[in-house]
Amino acid sequence: MRTEKSNLGFGTKAIHAGQHPDEVTGAVMTPIYQTSTYAQESPGKHKGYAYARGKNPTRNALEKCLAALENAKHGLCFSSGMGATDAVIKLLKPGDEVITGNDLYGGTYRMFTKVFEPLGIKFHFINLHDAENIKQYINNNTKLIWVETPTNPTMQIVDIEACSKIAKAHQLWLAVDNTFASPYLQNPFSFGADIVMHSVTKYLGGHSDVVMGALLMNDDQLFEKLAFIHNSCGATPGPQDCFLVLRGLKTLHLRMKAHCENGRTIAHYLRNHPKIEKVYWPGFEDHPNHAIAKKQMKDFGGMISIVLKNASLEDTFKIASSFQIITLAESLGGVESLINHPATMTHASIPKAEREQAGVVDNLLRISVGVEDIDDLLWDIEHALS
Ligand SMILES: *Cc1c(COP(=O)(O)O)cnc(C)c1O
Numbered sequence: 001m002r003t004e005k006s007n008l009g010f011g012t013k014a015i016h017a018g019q020h021p022d023e024v025t026g027a028v029m030t031p032i033y034q035t036s037t038y039a040q041e042s043p044g045k046h047k048g049y050a051y052a053r054g055k056n057p058t059r060n061a062l063e064k065c066l067a068a069l070e071n072a073k074h075g076l077c078f079s080s081g082m083g084a085t086d087a088v089i090k091l092l093k094p095g096d097e098v099i100t101g102n103d104l105y106g107g108t109y110r111m112f113t114k115v116f117e118p119l120g121i122k123f124h125f126i127n128l129h130d131a132e133n134i135k136q137y138i139n140n141n142t143k144l145i146w147v148e149t150p151t152n153p154t155m156q157i158v159d160i161e162a163c164s165k166i167a168k169a170h171q172l173w174l175a176v177d178n179t180f181a182s183p184y185l186q187n188p189f190s191f192g193a194d195i196v197m198h199s200v201t202k203y204l205g206g207h208s209d210v211v212m213g214a215l216l217m218n219d220d221q222l223f224e225k226l227a228f229i230h231n232s233c234g235a236t237p238g239p240q241d242c243f244l245v246l247r248g249l250k251t252l253h254l255r256m257k258a259h260c261e262n263g264r265t266i267a268h269y270l271r272n273h274p275k276i277e278k279v280y281w282p283g284f285e286d287h288p289n290h291a292i293a294k295k296q297m298k299d300f301g302g303m304i305s306i307v308l309k310n311a312s313l314e315d316t317f318k319i320a321s322s323f324q325i326i327t328l329a330e331s332l333g334g335v336e337s338l339i340n341h342p343a344t345m346t347h348a349s350i351p352k353a354e355r356e357q358a359g360v361v362d363n364l365l366r367i368s369v370g371v372e373d374i375d376d377l378l379w380d381i382e383h384a385l386s
Contacts, residue, residue, distance in 0.1 A: 010069065010184060011253040018064025019246070030061045032243045054231045058239035062246050063214070066204070069183040069249070070196050072216035074223040076230050077242060081179065081199025082107055083235030084213030086115075088175055088195060090229045092143050094120025099137045100146040101128040103154055103358035105177065105199075106347040108146075129289065131162035138170050148177040149186075150293070153305040153342045153366040154359040155280040157289035160296055164192025173222070179203070182333070184256040186297045189218060195226075202333030206248040206255055210241045255335060258371035259302030265374050266367070266381065267304050275385045277363075280305040302369035303332060305342075311363040316341065320365055325372060325380040332368035337377060340366045 001016035008017075019030050033056055038049040049055050059077050067075035078084040085108055092098070100112070102125040112123045124137045134145060145167050149158035160176060167174035175195040176188035182203040188196050198204055200212035213235075217223050230236065267281035282293040283300030293300060308316055320328055326337040330345050340346055342360050350360070369377070 013065070013068045014252045015250045017068035018061040030058055030243065030246055032239045033057045034239055052239075053234055053236050056236075056239050056242070058242040058246070059237065062242040062249075065246060065249055066183075066198070066200075066214050067216055069252070070178075070216040071187055071189055072196065073218045073220075074216065074227075076215045076223075076226055077200070077237050077245075078213035078215070078230070079235045079237045080211050081177075081197070081201060081213035082111060084197050084199075084215045085111060085177070086235065087215065087226055087229045087233065088144070088146075088197065089116050089121065090233065091173070091225060092116075092121050095122075095141055096143045097122040097124065097137075097139065097141045098144045098146055099124045099126060099134050099142060101148055101151060101156075101158065102126055102354070103151045103156060103360075104146075104148055105152050105179075106342075106349045108148070108177070110349040128158045128163070129156060131159045131166060134163065134166050138166075138172070142170065142172055144173045144175060146175050146177070148180070149296075150180045150282055150301070150303065152180060152303075153280070153340075153347070153364065155282050155287070155303065155305060157282050157287070157293045157296075159289070159292045160186075160188050160191035160193060167194070168192065179333075180303055181297055181301060182252065182256055184253055185260075185299055185301055189216075191296055194219065194222065200245055201331065203256065203259075204249060204252065204333075205245050206252065206334060207244075208331060208334035208336065210244045210248075212237050212241055212245060255371055256299075256301075259369060260299040262371065262374050262377060263300065263302035263304060263369045266369050266377060267300075269378060269381070270304065270306055273385065275309050276306050277309040278307040280359075303366070304369060305364055305366045307361060308363045308365065313343075313362045316363045316365065319384055322384045323380050324383065325376055326367065326370075326384075332366075334368070335371050337370035337372060337380075338368045340368070342366055 021028050036052045040046040063075035147158050164174050173194045176193045177197045179199040179202050196216040198214045200214050270276050271279045281304045320341050326339050329338045343362050347360050
């Protein structure tokens with residue numbers, strides 16, 4: 001986009017940032033540059049593109065758009081969210097330590113404990129409900145604080161600003177997995193984060209048709225390091241997927257408003273339902289960190305978890321399987337509503353004792369509220385619960 005106006009709104013950036021009509025044909029949409037390599041005039045003399053693992057124009061447009069949405073200087077797109085997280089941990093070396101939450105996304109926990117712990121990196125999984133807890137785990141080997149907020153699936157809120165103050169005082173990097181909130185609801189750089197990670201698969205793609213990850217950052221040196229890992233290790237996405245995400249982003253602001261509105265209605269409905277014991281949603285005033293959620297989020301999103309009253313695993317499975325509009329599936333953030341049983345699906349890789357300590361009990365279900373008509377969703381929930 002070529003405009004002299006600064007301070008563009010979120011929706012304008014979602015539609016235009018990083019993109020402009022094609023110089024040759026005038027094509028309004030960024031083409032899918034389905035090529036692995038680029039012609040060179042003489043060895044090393046090219047138009048800035050040599051090999052597509054390093055750079056691809058469709059991917060570059062997307063990286064610029066995502067950076068704009070997070071108010072960041074740099075962006076890198078990865079072949080998955082886990083690929084993006086993997087690159088951050090590769091900034092570290094054996095002996096280094098990471099402080100992180102005890103209710104992380106299951107795949108992140110699995111990577112930290114099963115891939116990187118054996119390589120000599122130490123992880124402290126702690127309660128981040130009060131960021132002050134971090135301090136007692138900091139020593140000379142600590143390099144990184146890795147935070148997820150809201151957390152998955154119990155919607156705990158971590159105070160990003162409080163974490164960043166501690167990180168800065170001890171010269172640590174603060175990385176925030178911003179997948180659940182999306183940049184529409186929460187911009188961790190405004191609260192002092194150094195790296196923002198997204199599973200683009202979720203709200204950013206928004207249509208459950210792409211697996212992708214992204215890292216955003218402001219610091220040039222940090223960008224150089226991560227870009228080096230990105231190109232060296234090679235977890236880069238293809239141009240077709242980048243095109244699909246560019247298309248998905250154009251409605252991110254519209255979708256997020258609808259997710260929040262439906263989420264709010266469903267959260268209140270479930271809370272008053274006799275078959276529900278507990279509803280996790282950061283928008284409730286009595287949510288333990290509601291004030292922090294209000295400070296750092298624009299609204300509360302469409303992710304809700306519920307604990308069914310007096311339900312065995314069997315009862316829970318039965319209810320999870322009896323929805324007609326809401327689909328039983330892993331993942332979240334798409335236009336369609338999904339329901340998930342974390343204990344046996346997304347969080348099965350976490351040992352039972354640890355899982356239950358983090359509130360992921362057998363009768364907990366997580367709903368990714370989509371943007372269907374609210375009356376139909378409420379009908380489906382009422383029908384399944386009865
Ligand atoms: C899905 C998810 C990831 C992993 O992303 P993939 O794109 O599936 O690799 C990481 N963090 C959170 C919070 C997620 O929901």
